Amino acid sequence: MTTKRRPRGSKNGTVSVTFDLPAAVEANEVALCGDFNNWSTNATKLKRAKSGVWSVIVPLQAGRSYRYRYLLDGTHWENDWSADGYVRNRFGSEDSVVNA
Numbered sequence: 313m314t315t316k317r318r319p320r321g322s323k324n325g326t327v328s329v330t331f332d333l334p335a336a337v338e339a340n341e342v343a344l345c346g347d348f349n350n351w352s353t354n355a356t357k358l359k360r361a362k363s364g365v366w367s368v369i370v371p372l373q374a375g376r377s378y379r380y381r382y383l384l385d386g387t388h389w390e391n392d393w394s395a396d397g398y399v400r401n402r403f404g405s406e407d408s409v410v411n412a
Contacts, residue, residue, distance in 0.1 A: 326371040327412045331380075331392070335364025339384040342366045346380025346407075353383055372412035379407040
C-alpha cells in the first residue's frame with residue numbers, strides 16, 4: 313500500500329499535510345488516527361474522490377513527529393507503507409510516523 317504526505321505551506325507554525333490512500337484500498341470508511349487527534353476513530357475521516365483516492369488534509373505543528381495509522385471500516389488497522397518512519401507500539405505492532 314502506498315500513501316503520500318505532502319506538506320503544504322506553513323502558517324502560524326503549522327504545516328498542512330495531505331494524507332492519501334490509493335483507490336485500490338477496499339473500504340467503505342477510512343479514519344486517520346494518531347497523536348494529533350488523541351487516536352480518535354471519528355475525528356479525522358478521509359473522503360473518497362471520484363477517482364477513488366482517499367484523502368484528508370491535517371494541520372500539524374511544524375518540526376514535530378507524529379505517530380498515526382489508518383482504520384479501515386472500523387475494524388482493520390493499516391500502516392502507511394511510505395511513512396517517514398515506524399515506531400513499535402504497546403500492542404506489539406508498529407505505528408507509522410510523519411515528520412511535519
